[in-house]
Amino acid sequence: MNKTIYIFYPIIALLFCSSCSSKQKDAKSYLSAAREFYQSGNYESAKLQIDSIKIKFPKAFDEIKEGHMLMQQIRTSENQRNIAYCDSMLQVTNAAIEKAMLAFSLQKDPQYQEIGNYIPKLTPSTQLFTRNTLRSGVSEDGKIYLESIVVGQNIGHQQVRASLSDGSYAETLPVTSDGLNYSFNTIEGRYEIVKYTGKDENGVSNFISLYKNEPITIQCIGRKTISFSLSKNEKEAISQSCELSSLLLERERLKLEKEKSETLLRYLQEKAADK
Structure with missing residues (x-):
């Protein structure tokens, strides 16, 4: 009886460690996918991968922390991209306004x-x-x-x-x-x-x-x-x-869109500088 118990506990411990390792591996795969999406500029998919880590692996603390840091990088890049887009569209819109103004006093x-x-x-x-x-x-x-x-x-x-x-x-x-x-x-x-x-x-x-x-x-x-x-x-x-x-x-x-992105970008940069 005692021998059976001694054998049973190590098996449970081994299974528990295996389960933790498997979950950690899965969490790492989500984090890796998030990084790949981020590098390719697919920010929405990257954010979904990071959110999935917190939902599916609430005890994968290291991956959650790294995901949070990556999320800040994503938000910074999103706002930088949005500012560049607004600048580009403002040039196009201003040119169209200048042309349209010729018909007005x-x-x-x-x-x-x-x-x-x-x-x-x-x-x-x-x-x-x-x-x-x-x-x-x-x-x-x-x-x-x-x-x-x-x-x-x-x-x-x-x-x-x-x-x-x-x-x-x-x-x-x-x-x-x-x-x-x-x-x-x-x-x-x-x-x-x-x-x-x-x-x-x-x-x-x-x-x-x-x-x-x-x-x-x-x-x-x-x-x-x-x-x-x-x-x-x-x-x-x-x-x-x-x-x-x-x-x-x-x-x-x-x-207005550009101003909002500039404000958010300053906030993210100040937050990063405080760490």
């Missing part, structure tokens, strides 16, 4: 405005109050807006609808705010101007840009409703505004 009074507006040259201000129209513009920070102008009629309009011949349409939300919806009279007649920005614009400019090669009817809706057709230049101007807005917003997104 900047309107800005530094005394009263912190942010000016880019106005398409196809819709000059000198022609604004000669007929009913829908014009567009883009603020310097990339926000598009539409302005409906009704000349010589008192309809109290608050919104516009852009329609195609097949009945499909897009319309703004009603705008009643002072400063965005106003009217005035001169010796030459009455004028109503409504400005649609942000959620109030409601995608009407994109709708017009998408269907700029088709006839588009604009309805100005208020106590009464009037209709007019957009000219080729008016549609093209709105399309140009959509493009410029998209480019300016993309530039701001890239700048």
